Amino acid sequence: MADSSFFHRQAIAHTEAKEKLRAKVDSLRQELFEAEKAWLNLEKEPQETTHIKDSEAVLASHHNPHKLGEEGEMKDMREFKFLAENMAQLVWIVRTDGEPEYFNKRFFEYTGYSLQALKQQQWRQAVHPEDLDRSLDIWKNALKSEILCEIEYRLKRAADQTYRWHLVRSVPMKNDAGQVIHWISSATDIHERKIQTEQIEKKNHQLNRINQYLDDFVHATTHDLRVPVTRLQLMVDTFQELSSEQREKLLPKIVRSVYHLDSTLKGLIQVIDLQSYEEKAEPNISLKQTIGYLLEQRQDAIREAGATVNVHEKNACDVHYVKSYLYTIIDHMISNAIKYRHTERDLQLDIHIEKTDDYCLLIFEDNGIGINLSKYQKQLFLPFRRISNRVEGLGLGLYVTQTILEKNGGRIEVNSQPDKGSVFKIFLKEYC
Amino acid sequence: MIFMIDDDDDALEIYSMLIEKSGHADNFITFNNGTDALDTLEKMHIDGQGFPQYILLDLNMPGLGGVEFVEKYEERYHGHYPQTEILILTSSVREKDNEKALSYSSVSHFISKPLPKDKLIEMLSESAS
Numbered sequence: 138m139a140d141s142s143f144f145h146r147q148a149i150a151h152t153e154a155k156e157k158l159r160a161k162v163d164s165l166r167q168e169l170f171e172a173e174k175a176w177l178n179l180e181k182e183p184q185e186t187t188h189i190k191d192s193e194a195v196l197a198s199h200h201n202p203h204k205l206g207e208e209g210e211m212k213d214m215r216e217f218k219f220l221a222e223n224m225a226q227l228v229w230i231v232r233t234d235g236e237p238e239y240f241n242k243r244f245f246e247y248t249g250y251s252l253q254a255l256k257q258q259q260w261r262q263a264v265h266p267e268d269l270d271r272s273l274d275i276w277k278n279a280l281k282s283e284i285l286c287e288i289e290y291r292l293k294r295a296a297d298q299t300y301r302w303h304l305v306r307s308v309p310m311k312n313d314a315g316q317v318i319h320w321i322s323s324a325t326d327i328h329e330r331k332i333q334t335e336q337i338e339k340k341n342h343q344l345n346r347i348n349q350y351l352d353d354f355v356h357a358t359t360h361d362l363r364v365p366v367t368r369l370q371l372m373v374d375t376f377q378e379l380s381s382e383q384r385e386k387l388l389p390k391i392v393r394s395v396y397h398l399d400s401t402l403k404g405l406i407q408v409i410d411l412q413s414y415e416e417k418a419e420p421n422i423s424l425k426q427t428i429g430y431l432l433e434q435r436q437d438a439i440r441e442a443g444a445t446v447n448v449h450e451k452n453a454c455d456v457h458y459v460k461s462y463l464y465t466i467i468d469h470m471i472s473n474a475i476k477y478r479h480t481e482r483d484l485q486l487d488i489h490i491e492k493t494d495d496y497c498l499l500i501f502e503d504n505g506i507g508i509n510l511s512k513y514q515k516q517l518f519l520p521f522r523r524i525s526n527r528v529e530g531l532g533l534g535l536y537v538t539q540t541i542l543e544k545n546g547g548r549i550e551v552n553s554q555p556d557k558g559s560v561f562k563i564f565l566k567e568y569c
Numbered sequence: 570m571i572f573m574i575d576d577d578d579d580a581l582e583i584y585s586m587l588i589e590k591s592g593h594a595d596n597f598i599t600f601n602n603g604t605d606a607l608d609t610l611e612k613m614h615i616d617g618q619g620f621p622q623y624i625l626l627d628l629n630m631p632g633l634g635g636v637e638f639v640e641k642y643e644e645r646y647h648g649h650y651p652q653t654e655i656l657i658l659t660s661s662v663r664e665k666d667n668e669k670a671l672s673y674s675s676v677s678h679f680i681s682k683p684l685p686k687d688k689l690i691e692m693l694s695e696s697a698s
Contacts, residue, residue, distance in 0.1 A: 360629055363660040363682070368580050371683035375587055378686070383586050390579045512637070 227324040233317050235280060249295025265291035265300045283309050283317050292324060302331035357520045358405055365398040404533050408520060411540060418568030421455045422463060424490050424497060431467050442475050444484035451491040457567040462541045469534040470561060474503040499563040508553040570596045571693055574606045575627040575658060587686045593693035603633035607641060620650040622696035627658050628670060639673045647675045658682050
């Protein structure tokens with residue numbers, strides 16, 4: 138059995154060992170703490186170390202020193218770093234004067250810029266030129282007003298040099314006194330959503346336009362159908378009261394009203410067919426030859442109008458287009474020039490053909506009666522609208538022409554002066 | 570006196586036929602466009618020949634439309650001849666067109682086409698008395 142001094146020696150030895158162990162543990166803790174600090178500072182390549190240090194400074198300035206000690210701050214910094222470096226978003230911190238202080242790893246990867254380049258404001262080159270001024274204005278206002286701001290702009294991705302839409306959210310970070318000390322910003326890639334939203338907005342806009350168009354179309358059509366109907370109604374209602382001589386005068390009017398009704402209905406069917414027609418575009422249709430053919434078809438009317446028609450081909454223009462559409466457009470233009478010619482002079486019609494980057498351009502320039510555009514611009518392209526009752530017609534030509542052109546992204550423009558003449562520009566967008 | 574302004578020449582001719590024997594033919598003047606009607610009103614105004622009691626006006630006309638006619642009419646004549654009423658003849662089935670026309674102080678009613686012959690003769694008798 139061991140004596141008491143043995144136990145005493147054992148107890149002393151145990152206490153000493155415990156103290157040594159505690160000292161060792163403390164030493165290891167200190168090493169670990171130093172290692173953590175070193176890891177935070179030195180893990181990155183030199184240029185990025187700077188921004189990590191900056192982030193520490195930012196965090197340190199944000200922390201309440203009364204609540205957290207240095208170890209707590211380190212822990213927060215480590216967590217911030219871990220969070221920021223592993224986020225899918227681009228994260229950066231700027232000072233209140235707008236100077237950048239920290240960018241996360243994703244920012245460097247995405248933009249391809251070094252910290253030095255970013256600090257030299259080269260990040261501006263990553264923003265789409267069309268978005269830069271707008272974004273800077275919003276950002277400057279946010280700096281001034283010290284409130285959170287959200288901006289959507291396009292940022293260039295270094296990997297494929299494409300611009301992608303981002304939602305950039307910048308939040309002011311305030312100290313206990315309520316003063317802004319830094320701004321933390323994040324950019325979230327919203328490209329797909331943005332494109333989808335744009336497509337939906339475009340569709341909505343188109344739908345609204347179609348609704349408006351349908352409203353105008355229905356109104357114009359019902360009006361034009363009701364005109365001959367009400368006239369017939371009047372004639373039928375009063376027929377019994379008229380003398381035989383008056384009835385004889387009335388008969389051709391009844392016939393004319395019936396024909397008017399019939400041609401309005403035919404026009405309506407033509408318009409409906411146009412909407413549902415399945416396009417079959419053909420390549421290499423010569424505009425010059427098509428115009429030549431259609432002028433030949435209209436030669437009697439051209440002769441009767443005493444018209445001189447010249448075709449000017451600036452450069453050869455063969456189009457990929459729906460042949461029947463092309464015929465309709467050109468024929469309407471020639472027919473309108475003849476119909477709306479000036480009564481006091483022979484018609485002079487110049488047709489210009491020109492190939493541009495995006496369109497095949499057809500210009501019809503005449504010396505006809507012209508149009509007062511300040512009055513009639515709005516109704517010029519509505520169905521069943523005529524600017525003069527001097528000529529026969531349903532008032533569908535320009536409406537049909539515009540509808541065909543707009544089906545695949547083309548358009549029509551008009552410039553005109555009353556009593557001098559009109560210039561119609563037809564922008565044919567080729568079918569792919 | 571009644572003015573009827575309508576681009577439908579056939580309808581104008583029929584109305585003229587219908588009132589031939591009513592004894593009011595001289596008081597019924599037709600125009601197939603608003604510009605000619607304004608020219609005649611201007612002459613009447615300058616000559617001091619009096620003014621029509623009713624102007625029957627079509628809204629949808631090529632050239633000077635019905636609403637433009639009313640605007641020009643109000644600007645120049647309505648202050649001088651507040652008793653003259655414009656009645657809109659319409660083939661339109663769209664309420665908002667009629668509402669817009671009725672917002673002008675010179676416009677008293679709108680009448681859906683066709684205007685019955687009896688109504689026209691009644692108006693002519695009223696204007697003659």
